[in-house]
Amino acid sequence: MNYDIIIIGAGLGGLTAGAKLSKEGKKVLLIEQHNIPGGCATTFKHKDLKIEVGLHMIDGLDKGDPKLKIFEELGVFDNLEFKRVPEFYRFIKPGVDMTIPDNYEQAIKILAERFPAEKKGILKFFKVILAFRKEVFKVPRQKWRYLLSMPLFPFLFPNLMIRENANVGQFLDTLFKDEDLKLVLLANLGYYHNDPYTMSLLYYSIAQGSFFSGGGYFIKGGSQMLSDYLASIIEDHDGKVIYGHLVNEIIIENGTAIGVKYSKKSATESEQQNAYGKYIIANAALPNVMGELLKDTHAKTKLSMAVGNPEIAPSILSVYLGFKKPPKELGNGNYSTIFFDGGLSNQRELAEYQRTDLSKRVFIFVDYSQIDSGLAPEGKAVGSFSAMDYISDWDTLSKDRYKERKEEAAQILIGRLDKLIPGIKDEIEYYEVGTPTTIRRYTLNPEGTAYGYAQLPGQTGRKRVKIKSPVPNLYFASAWTEPGHGFTGAILSGYWCAEEILRK
Numbered sequence: 449m450n451y452d453i454i455i456i457g458a459g460l461g462g463l464t465a466g467a468k469l470s471k472e473g474k475k476v477l478l479i480e481q482h483n484i485p486g487g488c489a490t491t492f493k494h495k496d497l498k499i500e501v502g503l504h505m506i507d508g509l510d511k512g513d514p515k516l517k518i519f520e521e522l523g524v525f526d527n528l529e530f531k532r533v534p535e536f537y538r539f540i541k542p543g544v545d546m547t548i549p550d551n552y553e554q555a556i557k558i559l560a561e562r563f564p565a566e567k568k569g570i571l572k573f574f575k576v577i578l579a580f581r582k583e584v585f586k587v588p589r590q591k592w593r594y595l596l597s598m599p600l601f602p603f604l605f606p607n608l609m610i611r612e613n614a615n616v617g618q619f620l621d622t623l624f625k626d627e628d629l630k631l632v633l634l635a636n637l638g639y640y641h642n643d644p645y646t647m648s649l650l651y652y653s654i655a656q657g658s659f660f661s662g663g664g665y666f667i668k669g670g671s672q673m674l675s676d677y678l679a680s681i682i683e684d685h686d687g688k689v690i691y692g693h694l695v696n697e698i699i700i701e702n703g704t705a706i707g708v709k710y711s712k713k714s715a716t717e718s719e720q721q722n723a724y725g726k727y728i729i730a731n732a733a734l735p736n737v738m739g740e741l742l743k744d745t746h747a748k749t750k751l752s753m754a755v756g757n758p759e760i761a762p763s764i765l766s767v768y769l770g771f772k773k774p775p776k777e778l779g780n781g782n783y784s785t786i787f788f789d790g791g792l793s794n795q796r797e798l799a800e801y802q803r804t805d806l807s808k809r810v811f812i813f814v815d816y817s818q819i820d821s822g823l824a825p826e827g828k829a830v831g832s833f834s835a836m837d838y839i840s841d842w843d844t845l846s847k848d849r850y851k852e853r854k855e856e857a858a859q860i861l862i863g864r865l866d867k868l869i870p871g872i873k874d875e876i877e878y879y880e881v882g883t884p885t886t887i888r889r890y891t892l893n894p895e896g897t898a899y900g901y902a903q904l905p906g907q908t909g910r911k912r913v914k915i916k917s918p919v920p921n922l923y924f925a926s927a928w929t930e931p932g933h934g935f936t937g938a939i940l941s942g943y944w945c946a947e948e949i950l951r952k
């Protein structure tokens with residue numbers, strides 16, 4: 449069967465590319481190995497509860513956010529409800545307990561009141577992160593890429609040139625003396641990376657600037673609503689979405705991508721089918737494309753030389769929770785609470801505390817009952833814990849030890865939460881642990897990452913793996929490519945990928 453476009457994977461990057469291309473009249477085939485769309489953007493059911501797999505919040509949706517135009521064009525706002533979360537986060541560390549608003553003016557006020565000696569630095573911090581975000585999106589992307597390649601670029605965007613190689617840790621060290629303030633500002637670093645000293649200031653500023661400009665939002669009913677809706681656009685425009693089938697190979701002819709071989713996950717080689725398309729989009733992880741999906745050695749070498757061997761981002765440990773009673777009835781007043789109560793005292797130790805024993809590791813508790821989330825019936829609630837995590841701590845364990853370790857993880861984090869909200873432990877009716885190996889199983893992402901290649905200064909911005917691959921007619925749309933991970937990164941990559949193909 450011949451298509452205009454074949455997409456490998458129904459994560460947000462693949463779905464957005466497919467939805468846009470379908471709306472533009474292209475005949476799309478999307479093949480997904482799981483039996484639902486979404487990749488990390490999914491929910492699952494437990495009795496009368498809907499458990500959100502990933503989404504805490506989407507950033508932005510203000511007028512400086514390029515997703516706004518995409519969502520309007522795809523009819524997302526007409527079909528889904530976005531609930532603004534009440535604040536950015538609450539930060540807890542012995543001696544510091546602060547709630548940071550998702551609005552930069554209020555955040556500046558609260559931070560300057562708590563850290564008056566650092567007021568000048570606080571103003572500079574927000575000036576820089578907001579300027580990055582504004583500069584990056586103020587020109588259309590086509591022009592932006594053109595500008596980047598011009599010798600005039602340093603004169604047009606001097607701030608960006610200077611800071612493109614900067615990391616967040618050094619940036620905070622130049623602005624502030626107070627280590628508590630640095631940690632407060634770094635509370636949600638886990639949304640992007642584990643170490644401030646290897647985190648790109650550029651990527652951090654754009655994402656963090658988006659939260660502080662437009663706020664954070666949850667999709668009522670869970671992220672599956674968005675994934676299902678994007679898949680429905682493809683199907684409503686004469687496209688086809690096939691679930692439970694794995695793409696095993698990208699077919700290359702005369703050096704050009706022309707199709708894919710795919711089969712049911714349990715099928716034998718002889719049951720494999722071929723589909724042909726003018727363009728192939730991989731939402732599947734880039735290392736897998738360079739690994740098992742490209743069998744043609746010339747194409748493989750060409751791609752591997754262009755991509756190199758970038759560092760892969762860390763993974764995430766999640767504990768999903770169902771409550772008999774909303775935590776707010778036990779006194780919890782926050783949507784996201786970030787625990788720095790393990791003993792760290794400065795940002796130099798943060799990377800270590802994103803990896804250390806779970807009794808001390810930094811973690812986030814999300815209480816979806818603080819908004820009308822649509823996840824639980826009246827009187828009940830859903831929540832989750834997340835912490836940075838690493839597949840090497842899990843994938844060597846025996847089956848029994850793996851199960852035991854999951855149970856230990858849940859008990860440790862529940863115990864830490866119970867200290868903050870006494871009695872919450874007794875209100876838990878369900879919990880389930882998702883490890884890096886769980887993420888790998890459902891997305892096939894190496895190392896169970898949800899973030900693709902890490903946003904290190906040398907792997908971000910202009911140095912990010914390009915959407916258009918050096919193999920003719922092979923494109924990428926995912927967290928692994930431009931601009932990066934998160935709902936925003938994956939959605940933008942999908943839309944930009946569609947635009948690049950349509951321009952041809």
Ligand SMILES: Cc1cc2nc3c(=O)[nH]c(=O)nc-3n(C[C@H](O)[C@H](O)[C@H](O)COP(=O)(O)OP(=O)(O)OC[C@H]3O[C@@H](n4cnc5c(N)ncnc54)[C@H](O)[C@@H]3O)c2cc1C
Pocket residue numbers: 456457458459460461462479480481482485486487488489501502503504505506507693694695696731732733764766834887890891892893898899925926927928933934935936938
């Ligand atoms: C626990 C957790 C919490 C998160 N919280 C947030 C948050 O609050 N805010 C936010 O913005 N982001 C969050 N993220 C990150 C965000 O969800 C991801 O960065 C983003 O969704 C990745 O999208 P993607 O397009 O790269 O595809 P992925 O989600 O990685 O999906 C790839 C898809 O391709 C399919 N696939 C792969 N290979 C093949 C193949 N060979 N054949 C067929 N199908 C294939 C997979 O099955 C999968 O469905 C979170 C992620 C997790 C896991």
